[in-house]
Amino acid sequence: DADVTQTPRNRITKTGKRIMLECSQTKGHDRMYWYRQDPGLGLQLIYYSFDVKDINKGEISDGYSVSRQAQAKFSLSLESAIPNQTALYFCATSGSRGRDNNEQFFGPGTRLTVL
Amino acid sequence: AQTVTQSQPEMSVQEAETVTLSCTYDTSESDYYLFWYKQPPSRQMILVIRQEAYKQQNATENRFSVNFQKAAKSFSLKISDSQLGDAAMYFCAYRSFRGQNFVFGPGTRLSVLP
Numbered sequence: 001d002a003d004v005t006q007t008p009r010n011r012i013t014k015t016g017k018r019i020m021l022e023c024s025q026t027k028g029h030d031r032m033y034w035y036r037q038d039p040g041l042g043l044q045l046i047y048y049s050f051d052v053k054d055i056n057k058g059e060i061s062d063g064y065s066v067s068r069q070a071q072a073k074f075s076l077s078l079e080s081a082i083p084n085q086t087a088l089y090f091c092a093t094s095g096s097r098g099r100d101n102n103e104q105f106f107g108p109g110t111r112l113t114v115l
Numbered sequence: 116a117q118t119v120t121q122s123q124p125e126m127s128v129q130e131a132e133t134v135t136l137s138c139t140y141d142t143s144e145s146d147y148y149l150f151w152y153k154q155p156p157s158r159q160m161i162l163v164i165r166q167e168a169y170k171q172q173n174a175t176e177n178r179f180s181v182n183f184q185k186a187a188k189s190f191s192l193k194i195s196d197s198q199l200g201d202a203a204m205y206f207c208a209y210r211s212f213r214g215q216n217f218v219f220g221p222g223t224r225l226s227v228l229p
Contacts, residue, residue: 008165040124042206042219050215058216090160095127102148102167102210104217 003027006091006107014115020077021110023091031095032074033104034058034066036069037088046089049074088112116228119220127226128197135182136182136192136223139208141174146212149183149190154204163205166190168212194225202227 004025013019023032030051035043035058043057048067055066063085068112078085091107118141127215128134140149166174166183173181178198182191194201207220 033216035219042119042121042221042223044219045216048216068217088158092160102165103150104160104208109158109160111158 001055002093002108003010003029004093004105006089006105006110008110010111011049012113012115013081015082017081018111019081021076021091021112023074023076023107025072025091025093025107027095027105028071029093029095029105030071031070032095033092033094034064034074034076034084035090035092036060037109043090046076077110078114081112083114086112086114116217117144117211118208118211119218121205121207121220121223123223123225124221125226127228128194128201129228130197130199132197133193133195134225135195136205136207136225138190138192138220140188140190140207140209140218140220142188142209142211144211144213147214148210148212149181150208150210150217151179151181151190151192152206152208152219153201153203154206155200160206164192197209197227199227199229201225 033048034046050069089110092104149166204222
């Protein structure tokens with residue numbers, strides 16, 4: 001089984017709809033991240049969390065919100081989706097000590113299309 | 116803030132040949148980590164190789180090696196004996212020693228020609 005899972009894998013929605021993307025991990029990591037990937041821009045950080053009570057905005061947080069329901073779960077919400085939020089979304093985790101502190105482990109990505 | 120630049124949006128290489136992907140970064144810190152990630156058509160992000168800035172020796176992983184030039188803030192990836200399965204997007208990434216977040220470059224799309 002994958003260490004970092006994301007649901008759904010693909011989603012098509014309409015402008016104005018509320019969307020939630022979910023991420024779960026079995027690696028026992030305390031750090032979790034949400035990125036979006038657009039062609040030519042690489043990965044841009046939306047939000048990150050270092051534990052259940054710690055949530056931080058990334059470089060492009062406008063229009064997004066997150067919830068860290070448990071150490072293993074980190075959800076990303078688009079309260080009112082707009083077409084320019086069409087992108088590939090990745091969840092990632094990282095450990096806080098040892099070798100896992102120096103690497104990010106990615107989920108398989110969610111392809112979101114907003115019409 | 117740190118930035119990572121990959122000046123080659125696309126590259127191609129003949130199967131079995133060698134190719135080098137470029138990456139430069141901007142930082143005022145002395146301790147940090149650098150990474151190359153591969154993203155094949157499956158979309159999965161896969162760590163290819165990692166370099167600690169305090170190590171002078173260039174990292175190698177089988178056919179993958181890096182040329183780390185700290186003074187020049189350059190971190191290129193060399194792929195030897197290229198295989199069709201190497202075709203992918205390649206992202207260079209940076210993380211400061213004390214920082215918590217990773218900064219990614221825009222990526223280079225590598226095609227491998229049979």
